[in-house]
Amino acid sequence: MIGTIRALVARDLVLAARVGGSGALSLVFFLMIVALVPFALGPDLNLLSRIGPAILWLSAVLSTLIGLDRLFQADEEDGSLDLMTGAPVPLECVVLAKVTAHWLTTGLPLALASPLFGLLVALDGTAMAGTALTLLVGTPALTFVGAVGAALTASIRRGGLILAVLVVPLMIPTLIFGVSAAQSATAGTVPFATPLMVLAGLSLIAAVVGTAAAAAALRWSE
Amino acid sequence: MWTRLSNPGHFMRWSGALLPWLAGLSAAGLALGLYLSWFVAPPDYQQGETVRIMFIHVPAAWLGVFFYGSMALSAIGTLVWRHPLADVAQRAAAPIGAAFTLICLVTGSLWGKPMWGTYWVWDARLTSMLILFLIYCGIMALWRTMEDPNRAARAVAILTLVGAINLPIIKFSVNWWSTLHQPASILRMGGSTIDSSMLYPLLTMIAAATLTGVTLHLYTMRTEILRRRVRTLTIREAERLDAGAVAVAPARVGAVPLGQAL
Numbered sequence: 070m071i072g073t074i075r076a077l078v079a080r081d082l083v084l085a086a087r088v089g090g091s092g093a094l095s096l097v098f099f100l101m102i103v104a105l106v107p108f109a110l111g112p113d114l115n116l117l118s119r120i121g122p123a124i125l126w127l128s129a130v131l132s133t134l135i136g137l138d139r140l141f142q143a144d145e146e147d148g149s150l151d152l153m154t155g156a157p158v159p160l161e162c163v164v165l166a167k168v169t170a171h172w173l174t175t176g177l178p179l180a181l182a183s184p185l186f187g188l189l190v191a192l193d194g195t196a197m198a199g200t201a202l203t204l205l206v207g208t209p210a211l212t213f214v215g216a217v218g219a220a221l222t223a224s225i226r227r228g229g230l231i232l233a234v235l236v237v238p239l240m241i242p243t244l245i246f247g248v249s250a251a252q253s254a255t256a257g258t259v260p261f262a263t264p265l266m267v268l269a270g271l272s273l274i275a276a277v278v279g280t281a282a283a284a285a286a287l288r289w290s291e
Numbered sequence: 292m293w294t295r296l297s298n299p300g301h302f303m304r305w306s307g308a309l310l311p312w313l314a315g316l317s318a319a320g321l322a323l324g325l326y327l328s329w330f331v332a333p334p335d336y337q338q339g340e341t342v343r344i345m346f347i348h349v350p351a352a353w354l355g356v357f358f359y360g361s362m363a364l365s366a367i368g369t370l371v372w373r374h375p376l377a378d379v380a381q382r383a384a385a386p387i388g389a390a391f392t393l394i395c396l397v398t399g400s401l402w403g404k405p406m407w408g409t410y411w412v413w414d415a416r417l418t419s420m421l422i423l424f425l426i427y428c429g430i431m432a433l434w435r436t437m438e439d440p441n442r443a444a445r446a447v448a449i450l451t452l453v454g455a456i457n458l459p460i461i462k463f464s465v466n467w468w469s470t471l472h473q474p475a476s477i478l479r480m481g482g483s484t485i486d487s488s489m490l491y492p493l494l495t496m497i498a499a500a501t502l503t504g505v506t507l508h509l510y511t512m513r514t515e516i517l518r519r520r521v522r523t524l525t526i527r528e529a530e531r532l533d534a535g536a537v538a539v540a541p542a543r544v545g546a547v548p549l550g551q552a553l
């Protein structure tokens with residue numbers, strides 16, 4: 070079972086790295102939104118550094134949505150999803166492997182690159198580290214919640230828009246705790262650990278519920 | 292008895308007999324409740340006449356949540372027993388619940404303008420209701436994207452249950468967010484209890500509105516069942532025409548009774 074998961078993760082990582090994969094695309098999109106916000110708000114560095122964590126988190130939510138509609142749809146179209154459904158492992162394992170691979174190509178690069186992009190919105194060292202840590206802990210929740218929507222819309226032809234409408238309301242708790250943890254890293258009344266713990270809890274809940282629900286959606290879609 | 296009552300054919304029979312009574316009863320209840328809340332209940336010493344908005348607002352908020360709960364129960368019915376009436380109930384509940392949530396939001400902001408001086412504040416309760424409305428919109432949008440009602444029912448059931456797990460989390464996190472962002476200066480509700488001169492009209496309105504909601508739900512369920520029968524018959528007709536184009540059509544295709552068409 071572990072071998073299957075590892076093989077699936079490796080396959081999806083290779084697919085994301087090859088031509089047509091969306092490996093680096095979400096990172097570029099992330100950078101683009103971060104760069105877009107100062108044009109809308111004006112180049113005031115004080116304002117930008119105050120709302121910097123919020124900008125980074127909002128960009129993370131949006132760029133998680135980017136590749137999600139292809140998460141199961143590509144495999145549904147070329148038939149490999151049928152093979153995975155028929156494989157002698159639970160469908161939950163398949164979902165877990167695919168979501169892990171998706172997070173490794175979107176969430177993890179975002180978290181690792183966020184200190185660099187924090188420079189653009191004038192974050193200081195503590196805020197940068199805090200935001201990167203919250204993104205590292207919180208983006209799995211975004212990906213797992215998104216996976217439910219991706220599984221539900223896997224066989225719909227134009228699923229991208231409906232996917233966003235379905236999953237964005239469910240991502241709100243993660244956004245709230247992500248931003249408040251990132252902001253309490255530098256200032257604020259609550260200690261940094263409290264919202265971070267809640268964020269980690271949300272990721273774990275999303276991992277359980279998201280995996281089960283996405284597998285159920287794929288299983289019942291025939 | 293439940294299996295018998297929930298058979299779609301039986302359901303059409305008993306609900307058809309019951310509906311005029313329910314509709315009359317809920318109209319009478321609404322009339323009584325509106326009379327009580329407009330003419331009998333006193334104006335609030337602080338809020339004046341605007342307090343009467345509450346008599347619409349609170350029942351609408353309750354029904355918005357109530358229909359989500361009934362959708363979650365129907366979703367379990369769909370996924371566990373694959374009961375056709377459960378899908379129908381779930382599909383029928385979504386627009387009604389969304390409408391009541393919208394009424395709650397609109398009346399709330401109409402009340403907020405004279406009281407708080409603004410149509411919208413990012414208060415925890417308002418925000419939770421708005422997110423509930425967004426989830427309703429997502430569910431209705433998902434229904435519209437899938438042509439096959441059985442597949443759509445299962446997909447929507449999964450989404451409804453995921454939403455039901457998420458709603459308490461959303462409620463909790465929005466509360467956290469609201470206390471973090473906003474001092475409790477605007478809302479001073481909580482502390483006061485409602486006087487009985489307002490409580491009884493409010494309870495009457497809640498009961499009448501719930502009855503109205505259930506009546507509307509039964510009507511919508513009947514419409515949905517009829518719509519599915521029409522869909523099945525249309526497909527059969529198309530198949531019959533298709534078969535007739537190739538060879539002589541067998542005569543017995545259209546002879547299945549309507550009750551089995553669902």
